[in-house]
Amino acid sequence: MNDLTTRTGLPEHLRVLAELYPRTGWESHGNFNDLTRFWLDRHLMFRDVIAKLQTETMGFLDQPTDRYGAILQRYTGFFLNQLHSHHGIEDQHYFPALIALDARIAPGFELLDGDHKALDGHINGLAERTNAVLAALNQGQAAKTEADALLTAQQAFERFLNRHLSDEEELVVPLILEYGPPDL
Ligand SMILES: [Fe+2]
Numbered sequence: 001m002n003d004l005t006t007r008t009g010l011p012e013h014l015r016v017l018a019e020l021y022p023r024t025g026w027e028s029h030g031n032f033n034d035l036t037r038f039w040l041d042r043h044l045m046f047r048d049v050i051a052k053l054q055t056e057t058m059g060f061l062d063q064p065t066d067r068y069g070a071i072l073q074r075y076t077g078f079f080l081n082q083l084h085s086h087h088g089i090e091d092q093h094y095f096p097a098l099i100a101l102d103a104r105i106a107p108g109f110e111l112l113d114g115d116h117k118a119l120d121g122h123i124n125g126l127a128e129r130t131n132a133v134l135a136a137l138n139q140g141q142a143a144k145t146e147a148d149a150l151l152t153a154q155q156a157f158e159r160f161l162n163r164h165l166s167d168e169e170e171l172v173v174p175l176i177l178e179y180g181p182p183d184l
Pocket residue numbers: 087090112116164168
């Protein structure tokens with residue numbers, strides 16, 4: 001039920017604060033601060049980049065261009081590096097400061113930690129699929145099969161990432177609104 005690949009949302013017992021603070025009221029709440037906005041903006045950026053990567057791959061499959069390889073390399077490298085360091089900051093700084101705020105929500109941080117470990121595997125998978133496309137292109141091949149497989153991986157990655165980001169936001173932001181932003 002808590003598995004990132006099959007989960008459909010936060011389990012009910014972790015939604016006690018999420019029910020009190022629906023997403024539509026987050027930004028207007030007095031405890032919503034700049035760091036929370038910055039953090040949500042990072043999530044938006046990850047959503048944008050994984051969407052752009054799929055658009056680029058679909059465009060290449062439709063109509064191959066010379067520019068695809070360079071764009072794929074640049075954006076995927078940026079995306080995976082930034083995502084990896086984002087998880088590191090959450091694991092080392094954000095989550096330890098948040099976990100003690102509410103014992104009812106604390107088990108949710110184990111769930112998020114499990115997501116980060118699962119996403120590490122998907123990060124490696126996406127890097128491998130990307131490298132297979134780049135290697136084929138570098139050898140002057142059409143890279144159609146590789147790009148097809150990459151698109152499937154990008155689509156799956158987007159699903160897992162969106163699940164993680166949405167659940168993480170619904171766990172963390174209500175905590176901040178209820179108890180105030182922690183000292184980081
Ligand atoms: Fe996360």
